[in-house]
Amino acid sequence: MTSSGVATTFLVLLGLVVLIGPWLLGTANRLDRLHVRTDAAWAALDAALARRAVVTRAVAVVCGDDGLRAAADHAERASRAEREGAENELTALLDVLDRSVLAAALAAELGDAEQRVVLARRVHNDAVRDTLALRRRRPVRWLRLAGTAPTPSYFEIAEPQHEPDALTPRVASRVLLVDPADRLLLFEGFDPARPDELFWFTAGGGVRPGEHVRDAAVRELAEETGVRLAADDLVGPVWRRRVVFSHDGLGYSALEWFFVARVADVEVDSTGFEQGEADSIVRHRWWTTAELARTEATLYPVQLAECYPAALEPWDGTTRPIR
Secondary structure: OOHHHHHHHHHHHHHHHHHHHHHHHHHHHHHHHHHHHHHHHHHHHHHHHHHHHHHHHHHHHHHOOHHHHHHHHHHHHOOHHHHHHHHHHHHHHHHOOOHHHOOHHHHHHHHHHHHHHHHHHHHHHHHHHHHHHHHOOHHHHHOOOOOOOOOOOOOOOOOOOOOOOOEEEEEEEEEEEEOOOOOEEEEEEEEOOEEEEEEEEOEEEEOOOOOOHHHHHHHHHHHHHOOOOOHHHOEEEEEEEEEEEEEOOEEEEEEEEEEEEEOOOOOOOOOOOOHHHHHHEEEEEEEOHHHHHHOOOOEEOOOHHHHHHHHOOOOOOOOEEOO
16 A cells, blocks of 8 residues: 555544544443433432331331231342332232321321332333433444443332222233244333333233133234134243233233244234234334343343243243243
């Protein structure tokens, strides 16, 4: 290369540095601030949950409710991986609590503690949403601008309802639909009450009164994907999931059963969606095991990426719990 060619190349590279450098620096700084914001939001949420546990123990003493006290202790001591389930169990117990037996001051303190949890959770999830949105941009991922900072995750707990039957019981059948390449079909959607928080989930839905869970899985699969199978084509249930969650402002206590179905290459037909599904489901795609393991997207069940490889193996007849 001639000296003029070297000079030209150097000037081009220098120009790129001048143009891109400020953007890289600005993006890295913004990402760092977002991670700091997320960490601070989690610390505030953790403190709010701890305060709720302390007030709940005081309530349990007044009510003589050892189960409520034990649930508060469990929630406070649970690991991060188990925290959502423990906090949801506590929320469910508080929702059926007879507050008329409490002194006005204690009832007010409990209500205040619960509302602080609600607010702190929303602030935390907003911070997580903004951080994930920036981390998922291609230049940020390609240049690894997030460094070694751990990927933040949403904290999903149902919000308090304070009515004896506020948490609606729900039984659901879900299907791990697998193609010949062992890819898993997932849908991306959102809770209408929180449209900015996207997540991925398996095909399936609620079991109708008197309907068998296996028949419900076949029906839901046909409605959501256009894939029509016989009940005997399903393997399982391989997983069982108990979860308390809120959707569109309502609280649910759900029991979900998961089946496996292998199919040839299919063209997914979602024209059978109910209106609520059509309004809240954005898209679908097939995921490889490796993609599930490395994605920073929110997946449900939470242990989906961890447990999916075993679900591809011959079923041994055991239905395993999953979060």
